[in-house]
Amino acid sequence: MSNYIPKIQPKRGQLFDSLFILVLVYVSLYIPLFLESDTASVEETAIVQSHSWESLGVSTVEQEQWQKLGYDEQAAAEIINDKFDYTIDPLMLIITALVIIGYFFFMLRVSKAQYREVIAEKFGDSSRETKQ
Amino acid sequence: MTATSTTAENTQRISMLKVLNPFHVWALGVGIVLVGEFMGWNFSVAKGGAYGALIACWVIGLLYSCVAMIDSEVTSTVAAAGGQYTQAKHIIGPLMAFNVGLYLVMAYTMLEAADALIVGDLMSAVAAATGYEGLSPQPFVVLTIAFLAWLNYRGVFMTLTLNFVITLFAFMAIIALFVGTDPLNPGSVLKHSDLLTELPYGWIGVVAALQFGMWYYLGIEGTCQAAEEVRSAGRAIPLGTIGGILTLLVAATLTWYISTGLMPWQYLGQATTPLYDAASIIGNPSLQVVLFIGTMFAAIASANGCINDAARAWFSMGRDRYMPTWFGAIHPHYRTPFRSIIFLIPIAVSFAFTGLLDQVITFSILSGLLGYTFMSINMIKFRKMWPLDVIKRGYIHPFHPIPALVLLGLCSVVYFATFLGYGASLLSIMAFYIVASVWFVMRRYQFVKRGDQFTMPWPRPKGY
Amino acid sequence: MILWEVLSYAAWIVSGLLLLWIVVDAINVSREFDEELLVSSREGADELLEQIEQEEGAR
Numbered sequence: 001m002s003n004y005i006p007k008i009q010p011k012r013g014q015l016f017d018s019l020f021i022l023v024l025v026y027v028s029l030y031i032p033l034f035l036e037s038d039t040a041s042v043e044e045t046a047i048v049q050s051h052s053w054e055s056l057g058v059s060t061v062e063q064e065q066w067q068k069l070g071y072d073e074q075a076a077a078e079i080i081n082d083k084f085d086y087t088i089d090p091l092m093l094i095i096t097a098l099v100i101i102g103y104f105f106f107m108l109r110v111s112k113a114q115y116r117e118v119i120a121e122k123f124g125d126s127s128r129e130t131k132q
Numbered sequence: 133m134t135a136t137s138t139t140a141e142n143t144q145r146i147s148m149l150k151v152l153n154p155f156h157v158w159a160l161g162v163g164i165v166l167v168g169e170f171m172g173w174n175f176s177v178a179k180g181g182a183y184g185a186l187i188a189c190w191v192i193g194l195l196y197s198c199v200a201m202i203d204s205e206v207t208s209t210v211a212a213a214g215g216q217y218t219q220a221k222h223i224i225g226p227l228m229a230f231n232v233g234l235y236l237v238m239a240y241t242m243l244e245a246a247d248a249l250i251v252g253d254l255m256s257a258v259a260a261a262t263g264y265e266g267l268s269p270q271p272f273v274v275l276t277i278a279f280l281a282w283l284n285y286r287g288v289f290m291t292l293t294l295n296f297v298i299t300l301f302a303f304m305a306i307i308a309l310f311v312g313t314d315p316l317n318p319g320s321v322l323k324h325s326d327l328l329t330e331l332p333y334g335w336i337g338v339v340a341a342l343q344f345g346m347w348y349y350l351g352i353e354g355t356c357q358a359a360e361e362v363r364s365a366g367r368a369i370p371l372g373t374i375g376g377i378l379t380l381l382v383a384a385t386l387t388w389y390i391s392t393g394l395m396p397w398q399y400l401g402q403a404t405t406p407l408y409d410a411a412s413i414i415g416n417p418s419l420q421v422v423l424f425i426g427t428m429f430a431a432i433a434s435a436n437g438c439i440n441d442a443a444r445a446w447f448s449m450g451r452d453r454y455m456p457t458w459f460g461a462i463h464p465h466y467r468t469p470f471r472s473i474i475f476l477i478p479i480a481v482s483f484a485f486t487g488l489l490d491q492v493i494t495f496s497i498l499s500g501l502l503g504y505t506f507m508s509i510n511m512i513k514f515r516k517m518w519p520l521d522v523i524k525r526g527y528i529h530p531f532h533p534i535p536a537l538v539l540l541g542l543c544s545v546v547y548f549a550t551f552l553g554y555g556a557s558l559l560s561i562m563a564f565y566i567v568a569s570v571w572f573v574m575r576r577y578q579f580v581k582r583g584d585q586f587t588m589p590w591p592r593p594k595g596y
Numbered sequence: 597m598i599l600w601e602v603l604s605y606a607a608w609i610v611s612g613l614l615l616l617w618i619v620v621d622a623i624n625v626s627r628e629f630d631e632e633l634l635v636s637s638r639e640g641a642d643e644l645l646e647q648i649e650q651e652e653g654a655r
Contacts, residue, residue: 008579014457015456020571021571024564025564028564029492033491061323062327065323065327065395069409069413079399079401080398084178084333092551092555096559096562097547103565103566107569110569113225115596116596117582118226118586119593119596121582144633144636145637145638146634147638148637259600264599271607275607278610278614452639460635461635464633464634474619587638
């Protein structure tokens with residue numbers, strides 16, 4: 001089995017490769033920002049109304065603690081009424097699941113092929129016995 | 133070692149210094165994580181309520197116990213600076229190793245940026261409290277990164293000894309706070325019976341909370357990165373890692389107990405510094421100071437450990453030519469991967485200055501999560517390819533393959549939790565790793581010497 | 597308050613000096629030593645295996 005002789009990478013190529021991976025990181029950091037900027041503006045239409053501790057369903061002990069933290073009922077109402085929405089988009093869920101599973105599947109396949117090469121070069125062909 | 137007799141056998145070689153002991157390993161692991169107790173974990177309260185956060189704390193604690201056990205076993209046989217990266221290279225294959233290396237570098241560098249931002253914001257907060265509004269956090273962010281990088285550059289022993297001291301202080305701060313809440317008389321300070329509510333979003337909220345439950349422990353697996361610098365790695369790493377996860381389980385439970393007994397869950401869910409707020413409610417000024425310093429130290433310790441780990445992962449990839457070889461250099465005097473440390477400084481600073489903290493943190497958590505998914509696959513293959521009697525292990529974890537399968541199952545649930553709040557980020561981060569993988573196969577792998585990647589003195593794996 | 601402005605500038609200057617020191621040192625090292633030596637470290641077996649073998653032998 002002839003061993004693979006790797007190419008020697010010139011300095012400029014090394015620099016290019018380091019920068020490439022950096023650019024890739026920044027791009028993937030900014031993508032969700034562009035996707036989300038379309039949807040974010042819709043929710044900012046909450047009507048301002050006056051609140052009391054009772055209407056917020058806050059008990060007396062809770063009210064004490066809120067006040068110790070320096071919050072009055074208006075400021076607290078903003079936090080209390082800010083709720084999460086857990087509706088699931090089944091299509092997106094399926095796409096996401098497929099992407100993750102596909103990624104691992106692809107990676108394990110390719111890794112396995114590369115790994116066989118590594119082992120063959122390190123230990124010799126599988127027909128030959130190795131001493132350890 | 134028969135096949136890889138290199139030409140440079142007789143020439144001089146430099147290597148990293150073996151100077152660390154189990155306490156350093158503990159400091160590296162717990163140091164990276166503990167900041168998560170001072171801030172961040174409480175977002176799980178917003179997602180699933182106080183009880184949801186407790187369930188998340190323990191379920192994710194189980195996930196990390198599996199991580200710690202699996203990691204300890206593999207690392208006790210693979211003593212190399214790359215940690216999980218080197219494991220992947222020996223057990224699964226080059227492409228997986230490349231991805232794991234990237235997970236490590238991304239997770240740690242981004243966490244480091246977030247930590248430095250915390251230090252900067254705390255400085256602004258102090259300035260505001262003393263009557264100077266609008267202090268820019270930027271110089272303090274840069275100072276934190278610059279100082280810690282300098283420390284890392286000058287040698288691993290001093291770096292992790294400092295980490296031990298400040299991590300211990302931060303941990304003691306949590307204990308002090310717990311004592312300060314008068315835990316023997318529930319109802320006097322802690323008001324759990326009045327503040328704990330039903331699950332506000334039901335069980336789906338509990339699942340969603342799992343994502344931020346990772347904050348309690350994220351980074352404990354970093355202990356492996358020290359493997360090349362620890363004396364008797366086979367014993368020190370398992371000891372430090374498992375000691376670390378026990379410390380964190382205690383710290384996480386105490387943190388939850390203190391915070392939910394003092395603050396309404398809606399407030400807690402959006403607090404920036406929950407433990408410090410807890411100290412302010414109690415109204416004890418010296419506790420407040422201790423908790424402030426604790427928060428600061430925890431953030432610094434975390435950034436410090438992250439620099440250490442990210443640089444070692446990047447260095448290892450350079451050494452194997454997965455990344456440019458230039459990064460595979462070791463400082464002849466300080467014995468640190470000095471070029472990797474330098475290269476990652478501007479990157480960490482730029483992450484801190486993007487203003488995308490949310491995004492950066494999600495990227496960091498997900499990279500960690502991808503790494504844990506890898507670990508479960510890795511463990512199953514490791515036992516299959518080298519059964520217990522074939523190679524000596526410094527530590528053997530019990531109940532195999534249950535921890536690996538539990539880990540895989542929990543990872544899937546956390547992916548789903550991430551999907552619930554950050555679906556777009558999840559897809560874009562996956563896109564990053566997919567493009568990077570293709571790039572590795574098409575371009576980088578041509579520079580890699582095949583047989584040299586396998587460096588452990590293990591026999592031929594079964595089935596190959 | 598003037599104190600915080602001074603501290604900010606001090607932080608910039610100290611970070612600048614630390615980074616400068618690191619970069620200068622790295623350049624010096626790269627000049628002074630052969631590149632072959634700098635990248636000569638090898639991953640892999642350490643004293644652990646010998647140690648375990650010794651202990652097994654002693655038993």
